[in-house]
Amino acid sequence: MKKEILMRRYPSVVIALHWAMALLILAAYLTSEGGPHVRTNPPTLHFWLGMSVLALFVPRFISRLVQGGPPADNSHGELLALATRAGHWALYALILFVPLSGWYAASRLGLAVSFLGFQLPSIAVDGPPGFLADLHQLGGNAILILAGLHALMALWHQFIFKDGTLLRMLPSLRSNSPD
Numbered sequence: 575m576k577k578e579i580l581m582r583r584y585p586s587v588v589i590a591l592h593w594a595m596a597l598l599i600l601a602a603y604l605t606s607e608g609g610p611h612v613r614t615n616p617p618t619l620h621f622w623l624g625m626s627v628l629a630l631f632v633p634r635f636i637s638r639l640v641q642g643g644p645p646a647d648n649s650h651g652e653l654l655a656l657a658t659r660a661g662h663w664a665l666y667a668l669i670l671f672v673p674l675s676g677w678y679a680a681s682r683l684g685l686a687v688s689f690l691g692f693q694l695p696s697i698a699v700d701g702p703p704g705f706l707a708d709l710h711q712l713g714g715n716a717i718l719i720l721a722g723l724h725a726l727m728a729l730w731h732q733f734i735f736k737d738g739t740l741l742r743m744l745p746s747l748r749s750n751s752p753d
């Protein structure tokens with residue numbers, strides 16, 4: 575039998591990255607700051623946490639494209655399956671857009687962004703934060719709201735539909751179980 579048919583959960587690397595990134599996104603949100611004092615007292619921890627999300631996006635997305643995931647569960651109708659897929663792709667889009675627009679906002683404000691000991695280049699000329707910086711703030715709030723709804727849906731599936739959805743994103747405790 576082919577591996578895709580046996581696969582019931584996401585590959586371990588996707589699972590590890592999913593939970594690491596969920597924690598990093600929450601931490602980036604909690605350390606975010608806005609307003610004029612950002613220029614004089616930049617939230618460097620916020621920058622670092624946000625850039626870690628961007629760095630992990632690359633292996634996550636590649637492993638997702640290459641290894642795929644467990645087959646979609648269509649047992650609750652096509653519409654819910656479509657909404658789930660759309661929600662996941664919207665989350666991926668925000669995971670990429672929010673850190674990139676944050677880097678842009680920092681660059682506009684003339685703030686240095688360092689990551690893993692390297693000073694990253696500025697990606698915009700100094701000036702007022704601008705439209706993309708506003709979108710960064712909006713996107714930062716949107717990702718938290720969407721992830722919150724997504725978590726509620728996952729819990730709803732697990733405990734109301736009792737279809738084992740949560741297990742798809744949890745590591746297997748048995749060493750020989752198919753994943």
Ligand code: HEM
Nearest residue numbers: 602606607608609624625673676677679680703707711714
């Ligand atoms: C997933 C990652 C991130 C999330 C969830 C996030 C979220 C937010 C939020 C909600 C705000 C608005 C805070 C407020 O007005 O009180 C904000 C502001 C800001 N963030 Fe992020 N951010 C992320 C990544 C980054 C990164 C990677 C950078 C820079 C390298 C960055 C730079 C900034 C800057 C400079 C501001 C202030 C913008 C301004 O005042 O115009 N952010 N962020």
Ligand code: HEM
Nearest residue numbers: 596599600638643662665666721725728729739740742743
């Ligand atoms: C910032 C927080 C979060 C983000 C950005 C996020 C993002 C994502 C994304 C993009 C996927 C799609 C995976 C794929 O198909 O490649 C996914 C799947 C999943 N997430 Fe999250 N997630 C977050 C938090 C949570 C939380 C708190 C829970 C549980 C309470 C959760 C449970 C799940 C489950 C069970 C799946 C698999 C769903 C399925 O295959 O039908 N996630 N998540």
